[in-house]
Amino acid sequence: MAELNDLERLRLEKAEALRRAGMEPYPTTAKRTHTTAEAQRAFEAAPEGSPVKATVVGRLRSIRRMGKVTFSHVEDGDGRLQLYLRADDLGAEKTALFTDLFDLGDFVQASGELFRTKTGEISLHVRDFTMLAKAISPLPAGKEEVVDGERVVHAAFANPEARYRERYADLAVNPEVREVFRTRARVINAVRAFLDEHGFIEVETPILQPIYGGAAAQPFVTHHNQLHQDLYLRISFELYLKRLLVGGLERVYEIGRDFRNEGVSFKHNPEFTQLEFYMAYADYRHVMVLTEEMVAAAARQAVGTTTIEYDGHTIDLTPPWRREDLRSAILQRSGIDIAAHPSAESLRRAMLAKGHDPAESSTRGKLIESLLTHYVEPALIQPTFIYDYPRDISPLAKSKPGELGTVERFEGYAGGMELCNAFTELNDPVDQEARFAEMGRDYAADDEERHPMDEDYLRAMRYGMPPNGGFGMGIDRLTMLLTGRPTIREVILFPHLRSKE
RNA sequence: GGGCCGUUAGCUCAAUGGCAGAGCAGGUGCCUUUUAAGCACAAGGUUGAGGGUUCGACCCCCUCACGGCCCA
CATH class of the missing domain: 2.40.50.140 (Nucleic acid-binding proteins)
Known part of the structure; x- marks a missing residue:
């Protein structure tokens, strides 16, 4: 011992x-x-x-x-x-x-x-x-008293590092921590019930994937010894779930773990819980409606109300949520009209004039994304859908009719945080192949945004993929919002920490 | 990746160059309706790790580890 x-x-x-x-x-x-x-x-x-x-x-x-x-x-x-x-x-x-x-x-x-x-x-x-x-x-327990019906803990076990490393002790002595994880379970149950009621079936797709894709992120790499094959821990479920639409499963969803080999922050953990669903014969407008209804249902079931407190703000999740197109959202908050800058070089000059210093190699889409992150995201406290994104950062989304450079995509924000991402899915195999090729050309081989060509996915799409709307949401972030927690580590039982020594 | 802050008893925290302390928890007593019970007494330390400066370092300097906040 x-x-x-x-x-x-x-x-x-x-x-x-x-x-x-x-x-x-x-x-x-x-x-x-x-x-x-x-x-x-x-x-x-x-x-x-x-x-x-x-x-x-x-x-x-x-x-x-x-x-x-x-x-x-x-x-x-x-x-x-x-x-x-x-x-x-x-x-x-x-x-x-x-x-x-x-x-x-x-x-x-x-x-x-x-x-x-x-x-x-x-x-x-x-x-x-x-x-x-x-x-x-x-137990690292403090001492408690009740003042005016409120439980007051003196010398509570509060050191964040110790609490995360010894979550068992944290849970044992801090009842509000137990409540966070009960709420988290209710959130997941509510989402599952909502999708089941809407005719979706829950499926399980590979976590170990020979080719990663479906998101812009670096993967973890592992190796199968017997097969002498490198495998990737999935960074998204997208390409597998959409294969199922080809197979005739019209509404599918998966709730599970994604792994992204990137920085750790108050809203990023190397492994996190993702919900994705795909719905045949729907487009991003349908998905928007489903999203606000689903989040509101989760809020009602998990915390009993659609009006929540987060970071000093009262946030009303009751549908309908505000809708704002990306161009006006950026124009209104930064003064830069992305439509007036059709090239990356022109947009980069406009950003330089505002005191930014974007990387020379950035594509126009990457520049727009950085404007979104910098000016728009922190301002979106009330739930808001930002829609119509640049095509070059959305290689799996379908273009807007008549607008070549824009795709039918939206992201949902609340509490100054991106909650979800959805689009009308690209189902044209010729266009999809061209997008993969474009990505390979526009992004250097070592760029994390690069999407490897997935030939099998293209083969599936050539068999015919129904038009569909797809959706992805971080369950951890939704739980942060609904439990009022400021960091993802407070809603993950065993968050990633470096080993001591 | 950068900046700032932190790491001291089981927990929460003091001590800014001169003997490392408190509250709670734990120990020994007293106490038959208490509830942060109370009272008394005693105990508890490799001050994150390593190096340096100094007669003397928790404190100043350097390196490292881990964490927090902010920025990228």
Whole structure:
């Protein structure tokens, strides 16, 4: 066992002492008749004077010894219940097991009848108790009080690095962290239910891919030893899901992990949870409507309202969301009219005049994207769809009729953050092949934006792909928004951190 | 990648060049309806790692590791 500190050595000795006293510190079975919340409800529902017996289990979160009586709180997944132990009831020997050998953080089981103390708290008058699992390391728990009904924690376990590295301890002592992940689960359930109700089927496509694609990102590379083949961890699901439309599955979605070998930031984790759906016979306008309805449904189901607080702003997710075309969004906020600059060189000069210094090699599309990121994105607090994007940064989207350089694409923003990305999918195999070739020409071989040619995808498309609208959204970012968390690390259970040493 | 800030007891934090402290947790007592229970006493440290300056370093300098915030 690892090096233990004094506190841990003492607790290990207490576990041995329990064993000597005939109480196994890690028994095989537990018994529960009520959760703590159920016990409280049962007591309140019972007629006055009729006894309610209960056996509850959970972690000891407080212990207050007062001579021959002891008060303690046990916490389970539902809440907390106060235990009341009297030496006169339990006998000196049994009582001593609790008062001398039980510690904060231990998992215990206690049986007795419920009553109300003179301060009004529903409590369990304990007639028997046992250890369920002795905790050796003390939990990094602060001390709590209730002020005006609000729970106030003193010296709470708050160091972000320690919390992420030891998420188990973070979850154990910070109930609001547990709530974030319950909310996250509700968000995913809500999205799934919404899409199922709209006739979509959930599918699973390869995570290990021989050719990566569907997004502009660097992949992680791995290797299959037996096959002597390099494989990529997927950066998106797009090209596989659209193959399914060729196969006649008209509405498909996948919720799963994407991997991008890029920087880590408050809104980027190397692996993150993505939702993508593809809908035959829909275009980006249909998808926009579906998107705002889906996000609103997720908000209602996950947090009970479509009006949320984020970063000091009140955000109303109720449909319909504002719609703004990309050209006016940029013009209004930067004074640069991208339509007046049909070439990369001209746009670059306009940006230089505004004090930017874009890279010489940037395409016009990349320049527009940087204007969007710099001027528009931070200003989009209320949910907004920005639509009609440059073709050269959207190699899988269909061109707008009559506007060669523009594609039918939108991104959804809220809270100053990109939430989702969608387009009318390109389904013309000749055009698609030309786009792949264009990408190869316009971007250097080592450019992360480069899309490798996927011959099999083109073969699928040549069999005929129905017109369709596609959509991708980061579930983590949606969860950030709905839980009011400022960083992606707060909504991922085990976020990526560098190893120490 | 750059800038700034941080890393001290199990947790939360003090100490700015001169004996490293507090609250909580933990220990020993007292206490039969408490709830941040209370009171008393005692204990707890490789100050992230390595190097340097100095009579003397948590503190100043350098390098490194990890994290946070901001910028790219």
